[in-house]
Amino acid sequence: MKLRDHFHSELQAIVGQTNQRITVTEGPRTLRCEVDQCDPMAVALYELVLETDELAHIEVAVLQQASQSLCDRVNYLLEPISPIETDIDGCIIQMRSSPPQQNDAGRFYYELLLRRGGSIALVRYEKQPGAIRTRVAATLTREVLGRLIEDFDATVAEISKN
Amino acid sequence: MILDIERDQRRFKEIVRGRIRENLRKYITHGEMIGRRGKETVSIPIPQLDIPRFRFGDNGSGGVGQGDGEVGDPVGKPGDGPAGAGGAGSEPGSGHLLEVEVDLDELAQMLGDELELPRIEPKGTASITSKKAKYNSIRQTGPESLRHFKRTYLNALRRQISTGTYQPDDPYIVPIKSDKQYRSWNEVPLPEVNAAAVYLMDVSGSMTDEQKQIVRTEAFWIDAWLTKQYKGLETRYIIHDALAKEVDEHTFYHTRESGGTRISSAYKVCAELIEKSFPVSDWNLYIFQFSDGDNWGDDNNQAFELLSEKLMPASNLFCYGQVESPYGSGDFIDALRKQFGEEEKLVLSEIEDREGIYNSIKMFLGKGK
Numbered sequence: 448m449k450l451r452d453h454f455h456s457e458l459q460a461i462v463g464q465t466n467q468r469i470t471v472t473e474g475p476r477t478l479r480c481e482v483d484q485c486d487p488m489a490v491a492l493y494e495l496v497l498e499t500d501e502l503a504h505i506e507v508a509v510l511q512q513a514s515q516s517l518c519d520r521v522n523y524l525l526e527p528i529s530p531i532e533t534d535i536d537g538c539i540i541q542m543r544s545s546p547p548q549q550n551d552a553g554r555f556y557y558e559l560l561l562r563r564g565g566s567i568a569l570v571r572y573e574k575q576p577g578a579i580r581t582r583v584a585a586t587l588t589r590e591v592l593g594r595l596i597e598d599f600d601a602t603v604a605e606i607s608k609n
Numbered sequence: 610m611i612l613d614i615e616r617d618q619r620r621f622k623e624i625v626r627g628r629i630r631e632n633l634r635k636y637i638t639h640g641e642m643i644g645r646r647g648k649e650t651v652s653i654p655i656p657q658l659d660i661p662r663f664r665f666g667d668n669g670s671g672g673v674g675q676g677d678g679e680v681g682d683p684v685g686k687p688g689d690g691p692a693g694a695g696g697a698g699s700e701p702g703s704g705h706l707l708e709v710e711v712d713l714d715e716l717a718q719m720l721g722d723e724l725e726l727p728r729i730e731p732k733g734t735a736s737i738t739s740k741k742a743k744y745n746s747i748r749q750t751g752p753e754s755l756r757h758f759k760r761t762y763l764n765a766l767r768r769q770i771s772t773g774t775y776q777p778d779d780p781y782i783v784p785i786k787s788d789k790q791y792r793s794w795n796e797v798p799l800p801e802v803n804a805a806a807v808y809l810m811d812v813s814g815s816m817t818d819e820q821k822q823i824v825r826t827e828a829f830w831i832d833a834w835l836t837k838q839y840k841g842l843e844t845r846y847i848i849h850d851a852l853a854k855e856v857d858e859h860t861f862y863h864t865r866e867s868g869g870t871r872i873s874s875a876y877k878v879c880a881e882l883i884e885k886s887f888p889v890s891d892w893n894l895y896i897f898q899f900s901d902g903d904n905w906g907d908d909n910n911q912a913f914e915l916l917s918e919k920l921m922p923a924s925n926l927f928c929y930g931q932v933e934s935p936y937g938s939g940d941f942i943d944a945l946r947k948q949f950g951e952e953e954k955l956v957l958s959e960i961e962d963r964e965g966i967y968n969s970i971k972m973f974l975g976k977g978k
Binding site: 530531533534536537539541545546553574575576579 | 813
């Protein structure tokens with residue numbers, strides 16, 4: 448069973464519920480999701496993380512390449528994603544909405560972190576003037592969420608090949 | 610009557626200074642002067658002064674005509690003919706700018722007046738000018754302990770050869786009194802260096818070109834002011850992303866990097882620099898740090914440790930300017946506020962955009978420490 452299908456079946460079980468955590472594992476890959484709300488059409492989630500030890504001992508250059516290809520793939524979040532910073536010591540690539548969404552309610556952006564070790568994580572942040580940034584729920588349709596999981600999966604597969 | 614040209618020149622300079630003062634805020638915020646700095650002066654473009662000149666009217670009629678007309682034909686006025694496309698003009702356009710050279714000290718003074726900055730009082734023993742003896746000359750007399758053996762020997766050899774007393778088979782050189790040369794000293798004033806400014810800039814990937822430009826503009830003006838306050842101000846530059854390094858002025862003003870943000874790396878390099886080059890007892894030290902405040906989460910503690918143990922005790926003033934990025938102002942400034950609260954040496958400023966440079970400089974230097 449694919450990671451996405453496994454996740455969807457778990458998601459089905461929490462429709463209508465709030466503040467739930469889902470963890471599904473397929474082989475060496477574990478998907479964790481912190482769900483704020485879930486209905487039959489869409490999911491509001493605080494965090495989506497794919498963890499796997501397949502990303503251990505990977506060179507920064509490989510991660511950088513993979514982050515660029517992940518950004519190219521994830522073009523359906525209404526905000527283009529781009530690599531922003533690379534922490535060479537910690538072997539972490541930070542990607543963000545570029546540009547972030549900005550309106551009267553403040554600034555909002557997705558942040559993706561690709562870590563050696565490793566994991567791929569997605570979080571959405573809100574930044575109000577004079578306040579520290581806060582994690583907010585990202586609302587995604589189930590279809591978009593499924594596509595995102597597939598792209599995380601594909602990125603790990605691409606890195607493992609190198 | 611002979612006109613006093615110097616008086617006119619003075620008046621012209623006053624007008625130019627007036628124009629610069631009027632536009633100083635614009636120059637501060639738009640960084641037009643960066644990269645235009647010469648050794649001592651700055652070139653400032655100002656709108657050209659209007660020189661009065663005569664304009665000829667049409668006197669209500671045309672001039673004497675010559676041509677194919679008959680007697681009695683009316684003579685048309687200039688400009689009555691059909692309109693046509695004109696060619697390129699040969700005169701300069703009205704948008705020309707006059708570049709004037711202004712002394713950096715004078716510019717800093719203007720900045721001080723404009724921002725109402727108090728004069729920074731130099732302190733520390735190094736501010737006292739002293740003279741040091743330097744053995745850099747030769748005299749005919751002196752104590753034997755300062756005798757210059759090589760020069761004395763050469764003089765004696767030269768004399769013996771010229772007088773024919775030198776025998777190559779028996780090369781015996783005996784210096785006499787007139788051959789003797791002695792080392793001597795001159796008094797040289799010690800440089801009045803007693804202050805150092807260290808600029809730390811975040812050049813990580815999250816800092817856009819616009820933010821870096823804001824930082825550079827602010828650093829330029831702070832440097833201009835501090836140079837005015839302290840003769841021979843030592844200036845050092847550190848840039849960092851996840852790693853930090855000391856760089857020269859040109860690199861500081863032109864570099865582009867894209868790494869992650871670890872502020873502690875810059876603090877570490879700064880602490881090493883202070884330890885090596887600027888002993889606390891002799892130096893007035895000003896540290897200016899600029900970042901978007903988007904520090905990688907786990908780095909804050911390490912940064913605060915270095916700040917409280919090494920940088921804060923060594924500096925007169927620690928200024929942190931946080932430039933707003935497209936993702937909003939980072940969290941580092943809030944973390945600093947929480948950690949250091951009412952620390953007197955710490956000055957924090959949030960720079961929203963170019964317009965914020967003005968107030969930020971005032972906040973940093975207004976303390977006059």
